[in-house]
Amino acid sequence: xxxxxxxxxxxxxREKLEVTKRMxxxxxxxxxxxxxxxxxxxxxxxRPFTGDHxxxxxxxxxxxxxxxxxxxxxxxxxxxxLRYYFSNWIERLTGARPFEFRNYEVV
Numbered sequence: 001x002x003x004x005x006x007x008x009x010x011x012x013x014r015e016k017l018e019v020t021k022r023m024x025x026x027x028x029x030x031x032x033x034x035x036x037x038x039x040x041x042x043x044x045x046x047r048p049f050t051g052d053h054x055x056x057x058x059x060x061x062x063x064x065x066x067x068x069x070x071x072x073x074x075x076x077x078x079x080x081x082l083r084y085y086f087s088n089w090i091e092r093l094t095g096a097r098p099f100e101f102r103n104y105e106v107v
Contacts, residue, residue: 004057006040009067013040039071044081045088 006013014035021031034041053061083099091097 004060007061007064009064011067012064037073039073042073042075044075044084 008016017031017035021028024031087097087099
């Protein structure tokens with residue numbers, strides 16, 4: 001499954017943060033910190049996509065690439081991230097990812 005929610009040029013990400021602030025005023029302070037930082041937060045186990053994009057997304061990806069990507073902050077280890085590594089290890093051994101929330105059905 002492909003999810004392109006954050007695969008956008010920096011301008012579009014800034015606009016997305018502003019819209020999110022209006023929708024969730026409680027998170028305004030956190031979103032302002034993210035915007036000042038100027039980079040996206042690093043997520044454990046996230047790797048750059050190296051495959052082929054679906055045909056319907058290729059033109060959109062090419063247009064976004066012209067504006068340049070937003071940077072991702074350097075990787076840093078946090079104790080709370082151990083759950084992701086553990087879950088990934090179990091998935092590699094068994095093919096099932098424990099405790100994962102799935103709001104979709106594979107068809």
